[in-house]
Amino acid sequence: MNSSPQAEVFEVPAEVFEAAYWLRVQSNSLKQTKALVSELSLQFYKLGWLSGTGGSVTLKVHEHNVPKQNQFIVMSPSGVQKDRMSPEDTYVLSSGGSILSLPPTKSYPNNPPKCTDCAPLFLKVYEMCNAGAVIHSHGLDACLVTMINSSSNEFRIRNMEMIKGIQGHGYHDELVVPIIENAPSEGQLVESLTKAIRGYPKSTAVLVRRHGVFIWGDTWISAKTQAECYHYLFAAAIKLRQLGLPY
Amino acid sequence: MNSSPQAEVFEVPAEVFEAAYWLRVQSNSLKQTKALVSELSLQFYKLGWLSGTGGSVTLKVHEHNVPKQNQFIVMSPSGVQKDRMSPEDTYVLSSGGSILSLPPTKSYPNNPPKCTDCAPLFLKVYEMCNAGAVIHSHGLDACLVTMINSSSNEFRIRNMEMIKGIQGHGYHDELVVPIIENAPSEGQLVESLTKAIRGYPKSTAVLVRRHGVFIWGDTWISAKTQAECYHYLFAAAIKLRQLGLPY
Amino acid sequence: MNSSPQAEVFEVPAEVFEAAYWLRVQSNSLKQTKALVSELSLQFYKLGWLSGTGGSVTLKVHEHNVPKQNQFIVMSPSGVQKDRMSPEDTYVLSSGGSILSLPPTKSYPNNPPKCTDCAPLFLKVYEMCNAGAVIHSHGLDACLVTMINSSSNEFRIRNMEMIKGIQGHGYHDELVVPIIENAPSEGQLVESLTKAIRGYPKSTAVLVRRHGVFIWGDTWISAKTQAECYHYLFAAAIKLRQLGLPY
Amino acid sequence: MNSSPQAEVFEVPAEVFEAAYWLRVQSNSLKQTKALVSELSLQFYKLGWLSGTGGSVTLKVHEHNVPKQNQFIVMSPSGVQKDRMSPEDTYVLSSGGSILSLPPTKSYPNNPPKCTDCAPLFLKVYEMCNAGAVIHSHGLDACLVTMINSSSNEFRIRNMEMIKGIQGHGYHDELVVPIIENAPSEGQLVESLTKAIRGYPKSTAVLVRRHGVFIWGDTWISAKTQAECYHYLFAAAIKLRQLGLPY
Numbered sequence: 001m002n003s004s005p006q007a008e009v010f011e012v013p014a015e016v017f018e019a020a021y022w023l024r025v026q027s028n029s030l031k032q033t034k035a036l037v038s039e040l041s042l043q044f045y046k047l048g049w050l051s052g053t054g055g056s057v058t059l060k061v062h063e064h065n066v067p068k069q070n071q072f073i074v075m076s077p078s079g080v081q082k083d084r085m086s087p088e089d090t091y092v093l094s095s096g097g098s099i100l101s102l103p104p105t106k107s108y109p110n111n112p113p114k115c116t117d118c119a120p121l122f123l124k125v126y127e128m129c130n131a132g133a134v135i136h137s138h139g140l141d142a143c144l145v146t147m148i149n150s151s152s153n154e155f156r157i158r159n160m161e162m163i164k165g166i167q168g169h170g171y172h173d174e175l176v177v178p179i180i181e182n183a184p185s186e187g188q189l190v191e192s193l194t195k196a197i198r199g200y201p202k203s204t205a206v207l208v209r210r211h212g213v214f215i216w217g218d219t220w221i222s223a224k225t226q227a228e229c230y231h232y233l234f235a236a237a238i239k240l241r242q243l244g245l246p247y
Numbered sequence: 248m249n250s251s252p253q254a255e256v257f258e259v260p261a262e263v264f265e266a267a268y269w270l271r272v273q274s275n276s277l278k279q280t281k282a283l284v285s286e287l288s289l290q291f292y293k294l295g296w297l298s299g300t301g302g303s304v305t306l307k308v309h310e311h312n313v314p315k316q317n318q319f320i321v322m323s324p325s326g327v328q329k330d331r332m333s334p335e336d337t338y339v340l341s342s343g344g345s346i347l348s349l350p351p352t353k354s355y356p357n358n359p360p361k362c363t364d365c366a367p368l369f370l371k372v373y374e375m376c377n378a379g380a381v382i383h384s385h386g387l388d389a390c391l392v393t394m395i396n397s398s399s400n401e402f403r404i405r406n407m408e409m410i411k412g413i414q415g416h417g418y419h420d421e422l423v424v425p426i427i428e429n430a431p432s433e434g435q436l437v438e439s440l441t442k443a444i445r446g447y448p449k450s451t452a453v454l455v456r457r458h459g460v461f462i463w464g465d466t467w468i469s470a471k472t473q474a475e476c477y478h479y480l481f482a483a484a485i486k487l488r489q490l491g492l493p494y
Numbered sequence: 495m496n497s498s499p500q501a502e503v504f505e506v507p508a509e510v511f512e513a514a515y516w517l518r519v520q521s522n523s524l525k526q527t528k529a530l531v532s533e534l535s536l537q538f539y540k541l542g543w544l545s546g547t548g549g550s551v552t553l554k555v556h557e558h559n560v561p562k563q564n565q566f567i568v569m570s571p572s573g574v575q576k577d578r579m580s581p582e583d584t585y586v587l588s589s590g591g592s593i594l595s596l597p598p599t600k601s602y603p604n605n606p607p608k609c610t611d612c613a614p615l616f617l618k619v620y621e622m623c624n625a626g627a628v629i630h631s632h633g634l635d636a637c638l639v640t641m642i643n644s645s646s647n648e649f650r651i652r653n654m655e656m657i658k659g660i661q662g663h664g665y666h667d668e669l670v671v672p673i674i675e676n677a678p679s680e681g682q683l684v685e686s687l688t689k690a691i692r693g694y695p696k697s698t699a700v701l702v703r704r705h706g707v708f709i710w711g712d713t714w715i716s717a718k719t720q721a722e723c724y725h726y727l728f729a730a731a732i733k734l735r736q737l738g739l740p741y
Numbered sequence: 742m743n744s745s746p747q748a749e750v751f752e753v754p755a756e757v758f759e760a761a762y763w764l765r766v767q768s769n770s771l772k773q774t775k776a777l778v779s780e781l782s783l784q785f786y787k788l789g790w791l792s793g794t795g796g797s798v799t800l801k802v803h804e805h806n807v808p809k810q811n812q813f814i815v816m817s818p819s820g821v822q823k824d825r826m827s828p829e830d831t832y833v834l835s836s837g838g839s840i841l842s843l844p845p846t847k848s849y850p851n852n853p854p855k856c857t858d859c860a861p862l863f864l865k866v867y868e869m870c871n872a873g874a875v876i877h878s879h880g881l882d883a884c885l886v887t888m889i890n891s892s893s894n895e896f897r898i899r900n901m902e903m904i905k906g907i908q909g910h911g912y913h914d915e916l917v918v919p920i921i922e923n924a925p926s927e928g929q930l931v932e933s934l935t936k937a938i939r940g941y942p943k944s945t946a947v948l949v950r951r952h953g954v955f956i957w958g959d960t961w962i963s964a965k966t967q968a969e970c971y972h973y974l975f976a977a978a979i980k981l982r983q984l985g986l987p988y
Binding site for chain 1: 298299300301326328330355356357385387390391394395429430431455457458459485488489
């Protein structure tokens with residue numbers, strides 16, 4: 001885990017002190033992105049993807065003159081209720097993973113803020129996949145499809161129209177999503193996530209056994225759209241198995 | 248596919264330049280229809296029929312002195328989030344399928360607008376069925392009922408009260424919905440859809456294998472009501488099969 | 495069916511012309527009851543009880559000095575979308591079933607108003623059960639529990655806490671709900687509904703095979719609360735059967 | 742049951758007359774807690790935990806200088822619709838269980854207020870577990886997991902990420918929730934609930950056979966978060982069993 005990207009609060013790098021950074025921290029684009037993280041968190045909570053404070057949404061802050069690899073990143077805190085997260089409750093990170101601003105400490109019974117435990121995983125996806133957004137979902141069917149065959153490291157489905165909603169896939173393509181084994185803490189998943197992304201360059205998702213799924217896209221719209229398609233396909237697989245039908 | 252109706256942006260026919268057209272394009276009835284397409288899209292998204300940008304709703308614009316076959320048609324763009332589609336995001340087509348107005352290009356990360364890939368299918372239904380509205384749903388159970396028996400080209404159910412909600416059917420009538428095979432692109436379904444409509448004149452729906460369903464009605468109320476009944480009956484069939492009961 | 499109560503629009507009885515009637519028609523209590531019918535219809539639609547214009551809600555209009563058997567009755571029209579029904583869209587009937595006021599005719603594509611086909615059934619329940627409200631639901635599980643054993647005329651369940659929510663029942667009581675056979679039109683159910691109510695005086699519900707359920711209570715709160723309990727118990731029965739567990 | 746805490750309306754203890762009490766009864770913190778009980782009741786109703794007036798939510802009133810064991814307690818009335826409960830509809834109890842304020846009597850058809858039948862159970866949990874909030878849910882899956890093996894007094898599940906959401910549990914810990922037998926009235930559960938809490942000090946929940954579950958936490962956020970995790974795990978267990986998979 002030593003070489004994996006980390007969210008670090010106190011070791012602020014020199015770049016942070018550049019004046020341009022502070023202007024960007026106050027930009028409309030950043031405000032909108034924070035609002036969007038809050039809004040999508042509520043929407044996904046209602047879809048059952050983020051219950052029990054599990055799961056998380058992160059977006060890059062799109063700015064016209066900033067290449068994606070340099071864009072700021074908005075993340076949510078660890079262990080907060082996703083149905084009650086306001087735009088102010090979010091973290092802003094530099095593209096390298098340094099925390100630029102953190103949410104204010106809220107009164108009892110809220111815990112002091114701590115950046116999401118998924119930060120190293122999100123940063124790894126941003127780094128490897130040129131993603132603009134990542135969704136980590138605890139949707140029940142995402143969890144269950146990893147348990148149908150506990151010795152398989154892949155979820156496969158084909159001949160479903162909704163596969164067309166997954167980037168780079170047509171109706172006749174088989175969708176293959178790698179499954180990695182779960183670990184006691186999110187940070188311990190960095191290595192296997194990295195390996196899965198490398199091993200499945202066509203996939204825009206990695207399932208975590210008995211846990212959930214990470215899904216990403218070039219933009220928040222692409223990530224959300226694909227997340228809806230993946231969850232549809234997971235639900236289809238579960239129902240087809242209940243019906244004794246192949247998929 | 249050569250003879251099938253097509254949405255064409257640039258080949259605007261002479262009729263479009265008639266003054267009356269432009270008055271109609273600004274009518275209250277058109278505004279209300281665009282608002283209704285947006286509103287129904289959100290409602291159907293919440294019912295699970297339009298997730299992952301899949302599925303679509305189209306309505307004819309009712310005007311008192313305009314016969315249905317000449318009415319304008321409102322459609323949604325291809326690949327847009329149906330939970331976030333405003334009235335302005337819609338297309339207006341002439342009854343012949345020419346695009347009269349298109350939505351403004353939205354800022355990043357939205358894609359430039361492109362009329363729904365279902366346009367030729369919707370136009371075919373309007374042409375053949377004297378419909379006032381068509382709903383294309385990706386509801387999971389609509390997809391799954393086509394997979395129970397992959398060699399059957401019909402979904403059949405009978406003795407269910409909700410069959411009375413389907414136009415032209417009483418409680419003792421068997422409901423028969425044709426199933427056509429899916430294809431890589433919507434446009435390739437025109438021929439088989441045409442054949443299914445011709446072969447099943449009593450049906451107001453055509454299922455598409457591993458994909459979803461097209462449902463229509465004389466008016467948007469009839470299409471929506473029947474769509475709710477069809478989805479209820481699809482859900483019933485799936486649950487009855489899970490329970491090992493006939494339907 | 496000759497002796498069953500009927501909703502009749504044109505044969506207004508003499509009583510209707512009494513001045514007191516017209517005052518009551520304008521009362522706050524009536525306005526609130528119409529609003530409540532509209533509000534509950536939307537809520538029950540969202541619960542899946544009233545989809546496809548199926549199902550219906552009717553309430554008596556509570557007034558302090560009017561005994562329940564003389565109270566006005568609010569009903570909804572036949573074949574209207576229950577998610578879009580305003581207070582003005584409702585009918586007011588005298589306790590004897592004469593229509594006192596009907597909704598205004600709405601513009602195209604709405605149909606001209608027609609009182610719910612359930613009117614004779616609702617009037618029969620009001621007459622026999624001293625009910626203050628009746629809910630007719632097409633909830634899918636209510637329909638399915640009647641299909642598990644097509645030769646049984648009863649739904650039975652016991653040892654479930656939620657049975658305590660049904661009027662007159664404790665935890666150790668078995669809940670027995672009669673099932674009547676469906677018929678092509680609601681009016682044809684009057685006789686069998688009457689017989690079922692007479693045969694099961696402890697029940698506050700009658701299931702209709704392959705159709706749904708009628709549930710009533712002394713007040714709208716009692717009817718709604720019991721309806722939630724019945725639907726919970728129907729859902730439990732379906733899931734228990736899927737799990738291969740007795741109930 | 743003689744030694745169990747009881748909600749008593751008329752035997753107001755001397756402490757109640759202390760001036761400080763009346764100030765606290767009017768505090769902002771109390772107002773917010775009453776509003777939160779109302780708000781959470783609606784949210785949990787929508788999740789299916791509180792239908793048919795079943796289930797209940799209770800919170801302690803956090804005040805800076807008041808130790809938790811002395812804090813006021815907000816409870817809801819017995820038999821009220823949890824989707825329509827306003828902040829004013831709640832009871833305030835002293836830490837010892839004496840009623841300090843009760844809701845106003847509402848007009849017909851509401852029943853006169855009566856404190857929740859769960860009061861002795863809630864007080865017992867507050868007393869034994871140093872809880873800040875208790876949720877009693879009738880969620881269907883919570884009920885059903887107690888019926889899978891009617892001779893087992895425990896619900897067990899392991900190797901599920903969502904177990905990490907339960908206080909004191911890591912991913913590799915097995916979650917064990919005791920199941921007590923149901924009884925005709927809530928009050929009769931006090932003894933077995935007490936025994937279960939004593940026997941399972943690591944558990945923050947007790948299931949009641951064929952009934953539902955009691956879940957608590959140090960704060961309302963902890964109780965709600967854990968409740969979402971427990972319900973997720975109950976749903977997972979039911980679906981895994983339907984799929985024929987172990988858990």
